Amino acid sequence: MHPELLIARFGELWLKGANRSQFTVRLTRNVKGALAAAGVHGAKLRVDEARLFVEPATPDDVPAAFAVLRETPGIANVSACVRVEKRLEALATTAAALARATWTEAPTTWVCRARRIDKAFPQNAPLIERTVAEQVGLAIGDAWKVDLRTPKRTMYVEVLREMACVAAWNEDGIGGLPVGTAGRTLLLLSGGLDSPVAGYLAQKRGCELEAVYFHSPPFIAEASREKVTALARILGTRQGGLALHVVHFTEIQEAIHTSCDPKLTVILYRRFMYRIADALADRRGALALCTGENLGQVASQTLENLSLVDRLAARMTLRPLMAFDKHETVAIAHRIGTYETSILPAEDCCTLFVPRHPAVRAPLSFVEHQESKLDVAGLVERALASTETVRT
Ligand code: ATP
Ligand code: MG
Numbered sequence: 001m002h003p004e005l006l007i008a009r010f011g012e013l014w015l016k017g018a019n020r021s022q023f024t025v026r027l028t029r030n031v032k033g034a035l036a037a038a039g040v041h042g043a044k045l046r047v048d049e050a051r052l053f054v055e056p057a058t059p060d061d062v063p064a065a066f067a068v069l070r071e072t073p074g075i076a077n078v079s080a081c082v083r084v085e086k087r088l089e090a091l092a093t094t095a096a097a098l099a100r101a102t103w104t105e106a107p108t109t110w111v112c113r114a115r116r117i118d119k120a121f122p123q124n125a126p127l128i129e130r131t132v133a134e135q136v137g138l139a140i141g142d143a144w145k146v147d148l149r150t151p152k153r154t155m156y157v158e159v160l161r162e163m164a165c166v167a168a169w170n171e172d173g174i175g176g177l178p179v180g181t182a183g184r185t186l187l188l189l190s191g192g193l194d195s196p197v198a199g200y201l202a203q204k205r206g207c208e209l210e211a212v213y214f215h216s217p218p219f220i221a222e223a224s225r226e227k228v229t230a231l232a233r234i235l236g237t238r239q240g241g242l243a244l245h246v247v248h249f250t251e252i253q254e255a256i257h258t259s260c261d262p263k264l265t266v267i268l269y270r271r272f273m274y275r276i277a278d279a280l281a282d283r284r285g286a287l288a289l290c291t292g293e294n295l296g297q298v299a300s301q302t303l304e305n306l307s308l309v310d311r312l313a314a315r316m317t318l319r320p321l322m323a324f325d326k327h328e329t330v331a332i333a334h335r336i337g338t339y340e341t342s343i344l345p346a347e348d349c350c351t352l353f354v355p356r357h358p359a360v361r362a363p364l365s366f367v368e369h370q371e372s373k374l375d376v377a378g379l380v381e382r383a384l385a386s387t388e389t390v391r392t
Contacts (some may be wrong), residue, residue, distance in 0.1 A: 001094075001101045003062050003080035003169060006054040007158070008069045011076045012174050019181070022048065027052060027178040034068045035239030049117055049160050052241035053368035055073045070171055071336075073204045079156050079167035087121050088162045092132045095155050095166040095256045095286055096139035102168035103153055107143035110137060129182045132157050132166075155197055159288025168215035174204060179239045182206030184319065186286040187235075188277055189213050189244070190348050191227040196338040198330050199235050201320035208239050210284055212277050214249040216349040224346040232337050233392040243284075247276055249349050254378050257353040260370040266299040266358045267367060270309050271351060275380050278313040280387070290318040294329075299358035300350070308367055 007268035010027070017023075024047045029050065035043055043065060052075070055063045062080055069078045084094045095112070103110070112133035114125045123131070135146070136155055156167040185207040187199040198210050212229045229244060236242030248274075257269045277289050294301055310317060322328055333339040 001082060001097050002059040003167065004055065004059050004083055005081045005083060005165065006056070006062065006065055006069055007081055007165070007167070008054065008072075008075045008080045008173065009077050009079075010050060010052070010076060011177070023074070023178055023181055024052070026122060026180045027072070030074070030179050030239060031069065031072055034072055034237055035065060037237045038068050039091045039238075040064050048151050048162070051160075054150050056097040064376070066169070066171075070173050071238070072178075073174060073176035073206070073286050074181075075340075076175055077170060077172050079158075079165075080169040081156075081158075081165035081167040083165050084166055085251040086121065086159065088128060088131055091128065091157055091164060091166060092135040093157075095132045095157060095168075096135040098166055099136045099153075099155055100139050100166045103137035103140060103144075106154040107141070107145075109145050109147035109150070110136075110140070110153040110155065111146060111148055112157065114157040114159070116159045118159050121159045121164075123177040128157055128159065146211075155218050171383060176204035177206035179203045179206060180208040181206075182283055183287040184208050185288045185290050186212065186277055186281040187211045187283065187290045188292075189228055189232060189235075190271060190292070190350070191224050191231065191342065191344075191346050192292065192348060193333050193339070193342040194294065194329055196231045196235060196292075196342060197332045197336070198290055198318070198320045198333065198391070201336075202338050203235065203316050207288070207290070209235060209290070210243045210245065210311050211235070211249060212245045212280055214247050214273055214276075214349055216250045216253055216352060217248070219250065219253075220347050221348050223344075224348065227341060227344055227346050229379075229390065229392065230341045231338055232390075234336070236392040243391060244390050245280055245284075246388045246390065247280075247383050247385065249273075252383060253349060255353055255374055255379060259365075259373040262353075262355045263357070263359040264367060264370050265354050265361055266350065267305055267308055267362055268370065270300055270305075271312055271367070271371070272376075272380065272383070274309045276315075277381050278315065279380065279384055282312075286315070287315055290320070291315075291318045292321055294321045295323065297379065299360050302360050304361040305359075308364060310360065
């Protein structure tokens with residue numbers, strides 16, 4: 001007995017609003033794209049009864065489709081279901097057989113939960129639960145203990161208007177909102193650990209990403225650019241691809257190195273990044289910037305220095321990692337599959353020509369005085385003109 005149909009339930013928050021249909025349309029599109037990227041073709045998708053139904057072309061595709069749904073923002077939980085005739089006895093028999101076939105590990109705790117959406121169905125949810133639980137209990141044996149609070153396994157029974165089903169395989173999704181429902185955001189993507197995680201967290205709240213990477217050939221090897229492209233590709237799977245803008249940063253870095261106080265190198269690099277990103281965001285219709293910045297004691301990440309970059313952008317900058325410790329960020333990087341790529345050895349332009357002790361606090365007047373030695377507008381203009389865009 002194999003599950004044939006997946007049911008994804010939405011986060012409760014956005015179910016009731018007026019934007020609901022816009023959200024479900026977007027979610028369906030995102031899931032279609034992610035299924036294709038995962039090599040699952042020919043699945044049927046349908047939104048009904050506040051659920052997304054996904055019916056893969058063959059039961060063999062169920063595990064891959066399940067993994068896609070679990071990782072798609074906007075989905076609260078997923079069940080792999082077997083359709084059953086809308087009759088109490090049939091629900092109980094099928095649930096019992098399914099539990100035996102699916103729960104093959106050492107006995108642990110379980111529970112049966114039922115929902116009756118179709119109020120015309122003669123038995124109510126508590127009665128369905130009791131009847132199904134009794135037969136499942138008999139099938140799996142006494143070593144399996146019912147635990148109402150924190151069960152390891154759940155048998156879901158759903159009586160919907162159009163069908164009924166049982167599911168022995170259920171997992172939480174990542175929640176959040178469908179990518180694209182919050183508007184476009186430009187992610188400053190380096191090859192490091194932090195910025196891909198920041199981008200993912202913004203996607204999880206509905207932001208559709210484009211990314212900008214500042215590249216400094218020949219000082220920074222092509223390997224760094226390839227790393228960033230690989231990270232962009234991973235982020236892109238959640239939104240059907242992603243535009244990566246590669247901006248050539250070499251001229252700016254050399255100009256700063258030649259003309260400005262070395263203590264300000266990092267701050268000046270970052271001020272140029274923000275100016276360029278903001279201009280790109282204008283052209284691309286992005287409502288916000290997003291970075292992997294955090295609060296720490298390095299030069300780029302003190303509140304003083306962050307405020308020196310903040311004032312250069314006409315739009316807000318999302319910094320989703322602001323409240324996270326490093327180990328929390330690392331855990332997310334593992335979960336979303338960016339960790340292995342992020343830790344590959346490669347340099348970032350932020351380390352180029354940087355002195356041992358950069359300024360962790362710098363007065364704006366001093367920063368502006370250093371910048372007055374540069375042709376800021378010309379440097380920004382030429383960097384923007386150098387932009388190459390790749391679609392991942
Ligand atoms: P990450 O792990 O994301 O590289 P980090 O801890 O190394 O971050 P910084 O080097 O100070 O911290 O960079 C802070 C943020 O600035 C990054 O998270 C990223 O959003 C942006 N950034 C840094 N370097 C680049 C770059 N070369 N191209 C685009 N964005 C960059
Ligand atoms: Mg970095």
